[in-house]
Amino acid sequence: MLVTGPRGTKDILPEASGNWQYIEQVIRDICRLYLYKEIRTPVFEHTELFLRGIGETTDIVEKEMYTFTDRGERSLTLRPENTAAVVRSYLENKLYADTLLNKLFYIGPMFRYDRPQAGRYRQFHQFGVEALGSKGPAIDAEIIMLAVQLLRKLGLDDLTLYLNSVGCPQCRPIYREKLQDFLREKTSHLCSDCQSRFERNPMRVLDCKKEKCTEETQGAPHIVDCLCDECSTHFNHLKSLLTLAEVDFKLNPRLVRGLDYYTKTAFEIQYAPLGAQSAVCGGGRYDGLVAECGGQPTPGIGFAIGIERILLALEKQKLLPVFSNTIDVFVAPMGIDMQGIAFKLLCNLRENGITAEMDFMEKGIKWQMKQANKYSAKFVAIIGEEEAAQDKIMLKNMLTGVQELINIDEVQQKIELDVEA
Template identity: 70%
Template sequence: MLTTGPRGTRDILPDSSGYWQYVENMMREVCRNFAYQEIRTPIFEHTELFLRGIGETTDIVEKEMYTFTDRGKRSITLRPENTAAVVRSYLENKLYAGPQPAKLFYIGPMFRYDRPQAGRYRQFHQFGVEAIGAQGPAVDAEVISLAVELLQRLGLTDLNLFVNSVGCPVCRPVYRLKLQEFFRDKLAQLCPDCQSRYERNPMRILDCKNETCTHHAQGAPHMADCLCDECNSHFNGVKELLTAAGISFVINPRLVRGLDYYTKTAFEIQYAPLGAQSAVCGGGRYDGLVAECGGQPTPGIGFAIGIERVLLALEKQELLPPANTAIDVFVAPLGAEIQPVAFQILTAVRQAKLAADMDYNNRSLKAQMKYANKYPAKFVALIGQDELAENKVMLKNMATGSQELVDRADLIQMIIKGMEK
């Protein structure tokens, strides 16, 4: 049906777009405070970027990507996440030649073929930050604190920050063997996806949401027991810095995240009242991703926040601001023949940087006043035949009900004066 959008998508209507603007403005404000700059990447990329960047064993690549062949016979994918695209841009545009780390943020739509549910859509929106080019734990703590600061400024409570270290190429093979040994006699009971992950990436079994797999993963070895000295020192540094910043956290040894590019620090922020979709923020360090995408070995860390889930959380806590559709002036022409003059007045009012509208349907005076109240409008500028003949406008203050006949030349000044009272 042409009157129904594709499953898993939705329209953001005028009565809710103000909420989106409020959240996005807060995101930009916090990023300015942390000295992060906005980057905007294409909505689609070469499929190979995500195969190499995200990892072929991930659910995203195996099940969820929107991939098609364009007219040039190239495989193209709508971006399912934005970190790989930001890294591609970092390399292509030589951002590594500037001050390091490159501190970037983005806001935009992503696409995954997933089962739609509350807070999860096939076209969804993410805010994320990436800090590329710094190795130590301090930048990890900064990125985490930026996420926490944003959610706190929005007023969210009941948030839980979970952190873990997922190791590096030095210590992860040791952990891999321990996991395979642990799951060997349980393999037949695992879901088909986890049976496939057993050889390719057994850490992903810990991330499986299947209840049977979750049950059989209880008692699995912890990565913390296998960390090399460097990863252990790095993780201790992150915890120390978070504590110094007064940020509460819980160590979750089963937190591995769903993307293959993570190394060392991994973290997630959950809002428990959202239930199964409680994760509102997730991220971590990806020290091997830049090299995987064709650059020189370069460390990086970032996170993504689902904007739909944040809005859902704000709605649950009744933290969304009241809708603001008010205008300064409503111009009410009394008759079709007055519309040219009314439109001239409307144009002058807007050029004075005042919010204004007028009647376009030749409504009666009563209907126009009712329409002006719906905004609501602070003032109504009435123009009838008598006002037109005298080159005047009847200016009505909608708050007090008072009205005054003013010269057209003085109208804007009178409106501004009235707004200052």
Template identity: 75%
Template structure:
């Protein structure tokens, strides 16, 4: 229907957009403090980027992408996540030639064909960090510190950080073999998706949300017990840095995240008051992704935070700031003859930096005053035919109820003086 938004999407209306602006203001301030710069990528990309970047065995690629063929017969996909896009931009625009690591952040809409639920939509918004070029565990600890700082600044303090290491191409084959041995006699009892993953990527079985698969994976080998020396050293250093920063964590050996490009560090931040769907942030290291997308082998790490999830948490905990629609001045022209003069006054007030509005509906004086009070307006500048002839304005202080006939030239001064009292 023309009057209904597509399922899984919604309008962000004026009465709530202020909350979005507040969250975005905080995230930009935190990123600036951590010396991360904003990057904006296209909302759609060539489908091949996500097939190679995210991994063909992931639920995102297999079930959730919005893919279509454009008029040039090219396969195009609305971005389901933004890491692959940032990596593509990093390579295309030669960001590697600048200071390293490249410390980038983004905020914007993503698209997945998923089952809509509380805080989860088919068009959803993510705030994400990508740090490309640094190999050691210090950058891993830094981006987690940034995520925690952002959430804490919003007032979300009951956070739980879960971490794991998912190894690298050197040690993962050992783990892969152990997983296949573990699941071999359980294979026929797994869901069809996990049966398919058994040969392609058995680690993804651990990430399955099917209750039966989850039960069958109890007792599965842990990746941390199979790590090579390099991955083990990285994981140890990572834990030490988190401890040094005063960030508590829990090692979750089942945490593999839902994307194939992760190596070594994987993590998730949960906010307990959200209940079953408590994850608000997830990410990890992707040291092989840049090479997979056509670049030189380059380490990278990032995370994404769902803005809708954060807003839901703020709403549940009553942590929203008070968003006001108050304005400084409401200009009330009385009669068609005063419209031009009223509009000139409105323009002058706005150019002076004041928040101002006027009547555009030819309302009566009583109706205009009622409308001004709804904002509420601190002052009302009335201009009728008599005031127009005298080059004067009736200025009313809406808080005190006092009104005074003043020269038009004194309006700005009188308002500023009144606001300072």
């Protein structure tokens, strides 16, 4: 019986890996412009990190984490997101001692037990940025600008930025009370998850995507109407900075995000051509997370982008680049006895920066010429007994069809001259 991959996972095959490398390169180029440096954390962490960091009442912790006990009876979890892990690393490695503001980015796999669907897998990949140390709205604006610039650089122009403020521990309890008052008589009409959220985390009811819950929460009070002076000032300043940067945005009072650690700024970027599942980026501020993980109170903000979702968007809009399979030269030995000479030539060419391939299947010259065409080789270096006896090779220009007998040590120079011409 054929062994298959686990449900919700997907192999990245050689013909697709170029697309991933392209996106990752654009990411690295943008992060270099903004001076964000890469951090790589383990794919599993102590489960406690996510219980404390993400929040025990979130769907991720309650339903979606891959948690296991190792041989030392420790509870470990494959990371479902990376912000908590970055904060853990920030504290454990004392990154705060080097600079007041740490600007970090990551690219890597995450794991959630979720229902697989288009662009969503149980092992998925995220690019994210985190800025730790600044409490001002200017860093919020920079983070949002980075996300917008990245998506536009990839060619995704039909973007909508949604913005909200989810308050802070000072003003959120006021909103919580008002929201519960609004929902109290509606709880029996809500889904079972939202009924559970009513007491534990009522704001999450606004994030429910089920049609009935969406209908019942129409007319719910807006948190922006309950913001304290600090949160209100922060939000207004952020909006003014985005306006100065000519970044369009829409206010969405229902935008609360799915993680407990968010404070103040919350945002989401949607790409309309993806349809119902149009969100491609989400993030916000988390000023209490560092303290929750055992550090000194430190403000932070970040976002995450699902790379599979980006790939899906680029594929739908035919925005992925076409990669050339062209090589400079195909080395074709005529017989097993010529293989050693051919291999030495192959190695010399590669050492000097010339892309080259040869026949490893011990086939005839007709098959080898077909392989050369498959690789769109510019030249074929044919090595037969007569050529080898003279320390020469027959070099065929595949574009012009011209064949020339040249010394074997002149192959590199001849190829380079013809390529430059």
